[in-house]
Amino acid sequence: MSTIDMLQHILFEFSVYEAAHNAPYKARAYQSAAETVSQHADDLETLWKAQGIKGLKELPGIGTAIAEKIDEFFRTGRIASYRTMKQAFPVDSARLSTLEGLGPKHIFTLWQKLKIKNLSDLEHALQHKKIAQLPGFGEASQARLARALHLKRAASGRPALGFILPIAEELVAHLTRLPDVTRSAYGGSIRRRQETVGDIDLIATSNHPIRVMEAFVHFPEVDSVIEQGPTRTLVRLHNGLDADLRVVPDQVFGATLLYFTGSKQHNILLRERALKRGYTLNEYGLFKGKKLLACAHEEEIYTRLGLDMPPPELRVGGEELLAAEHHALPDLLPYGSVRGDLQVQTNWTDGSDSIEQMARAARTNRLSYMAVTDHTKALTFIHGLHEREVTKQGKEIDRLNKKYTIKTHARLLHGTECDILRDGTLDLNNATLSALDWVGVSVHTSLELEATDMTKRIVKALSNPNIDCFFHPTSRRIGRREPCAMDMDEVLATAKKFRVALEIDATPDRSDLNDLHVRSAIRAGVPLVIDSDAHSPDHFRFLNFGEGIARRGWATKTDIMNTKTLTQLRAWLEKKRPRPQWTA
């Protein structure tokens, strides 16, 4: 667990403790502080180092008491009052809370009556049927907890957005086809383009909600029904994910979409803002007393509240509302802005298709240029290229660029995805690298290095004057591999100094850089690119997910280098070093 994760975990456990002890407002305070900490995972410690407690208190939801706790945590690595609390309530409440349907009150009862501290204790108690007799529980609760625990044990974490979005789109299409449905949409983390998805939130509008719900629970994707009512129905899909459907009259679509898009914290802040102005906001509209003020479109609700409308990707419940109030929302990079893909693998190494086929597919996806970036020789198991083969590949690229025009094939750049070796040296010699149009480097081996060694390794590599881009900087794979440990601030400073772009790798389970890194990179003045890391022709569609990550990181078009035309990109690159092999 990283330092920040630990801090977030502690704040969350305080929140559970307070909620269990009938202090809902304290609980909320801790929870929103935990939220703020996770939003500032990347720059919290930097902020603390620079400005101390005073700086922390500037953040939303962090006042004197919590700022002092965070200060103590960074100074000493622990928090005295947390230890005291844990002595009284030595329960892994954060982990227990991840079970569907188990909240603070029940966690506390489990501890008081049965001394249940963690998931294993709970499993044991369930096996011996001890839960049903507890006050506030019953046979149904016992069975539900057993199911939740089983599901938790079976699940391997939240799936990446890229795998779930197509399913959400399919469900929306099913709903839209129902005769009783006027409109349908997905909301939630999917609409906000969060990198992973916990469940699928759906909205439909209809005058016959009960019929719609009845049709919904019989969709082929549905495994079982968890809750079913006339306005809200929750089902579990065969893939293990939950889908939550709200059905409302068509005229309140905007209010419901706003509510169901979230984030939860964003909604809370909006509703508080409404209250201060004498309004109430719910999923049916913005009201003054019983009078309906706005409900048809999201934008009119924001306008009534004196706000510009933040795009869904920014709705985390933090700075976006301040920016919305001061007409300072960023002009986010529009979807479809990327003009060229700068990381593509072909069948020269581990890609499935030829350079020619990939260039055609890129063009079909409306890209006008594409860098061929096959792996290098350190990756023996996929026959990474040696210097001589790299040179030979250049000749093939020249040939194809002469043979085809932009009408049918993307313009090809000769590039590489050169391995950064364990000691920070590169897997191709400088003569070969300097002859390339585009040089990307990345880490594929010795991923487990300590942060100091990994940072040194990366800094050394990025200092090479031939390097243009650092591909998938943390090398994480969602659900399979943690990000490499490194000092991201130092990596950013190095990238800035040597004018190396950092990549947003849009392959769904990579999503690397993530949104927080993107924001830090932009603040640090580091150029970015968005690549699909395509290994087959149908991977170019991933670029859309990369654009989503960039938008969540508040990126505008000027922050992303491959939104430039090829001519502009070339001019930008040549400021660093001449490109001898460039084929215009």
Added chain:
DNA sequence: GCCGTTTTCGGCCCGACTGTTTTCAGTCG
């Protein structure tokens, strides 16, 4: 515990559904 163009004290988002209740507490989004 946090917060302030009503406020430094007294508020704190809101509705739906389930289960264990006999009018509501707990949980969720």
